[in-house]
């Protein structure tokens with residue numbers, strides 16, 4: 001029994017790829033420690049797309065996806081502000097505000113964001129609804145060792161977390177691509193049961209990750225709308 005428990009724990013903690021299809025991460029309390037670290041060996045990105053599903057009742061600031069490198073804490077960050085429906089998307093440590101896309105509490109939401117170094121444009125999508133396309137930062141790639149964290153906002157690679165910006169709730173289907181995925185792909189992702197092209201940088205079905213603190217891997221719970 002103890003051996004079994006040890007094996008289970010090792011499987012949960014090890015950084016070998018796992019298929020998390022049908023699973024979710026549960027972040028059950030506000031801390032400045034609990035988080036999931038996602039691993040990629042990529043060190044040079046000329047574009048980024050991130051999609052994830054999240055469920056929360058947080059009315060304060062919180063991070064949904066935090067990518068830091070040694071040169072920038074906010075090399076790519078999806079950040080929900082306390083104010084209703086207000087987001088910040090950061091690329092290359094530069095922030096752009098997005099407002100007015102409905103961020104419903106206590107509901108699973110499909111959240112996607114894209115950025116491209118050539119045009120410098122970022123965009124946010126919630127449940128398949130688009131924001132304006134806004135200029136953030138152009139001309140240079142995201143480069144260096146990438147530290148990707150769910151559940152906390154990094155104010156230094158892999159740490160310097162603030163509990164007041166932590167995520168409390170559930171998260172699933174996290175994917176990241178090294179190109180701007182098409183509106184059609186984003187619509188497919190938002191449909192939940194329609195297939196989409198999985199991430200080629202982060203893939204939920206081949207996820208390399210490590211959990212720290214109280215983060216649970218549980219069966220996904222979809223609520224009927």
Ligand SMILES: *[C@@H]1O[C@H](CO)[C@@H](O)[C@H](O)[C@H]1NC(C)=O
Pocket residue numbers: 044045046140141
């Ligand atoms: C940006 O990244 C792409 C590949 O991701 C690479 O081909 C290109 O040379 C990089 N650009 C610069 C300016 O380093």
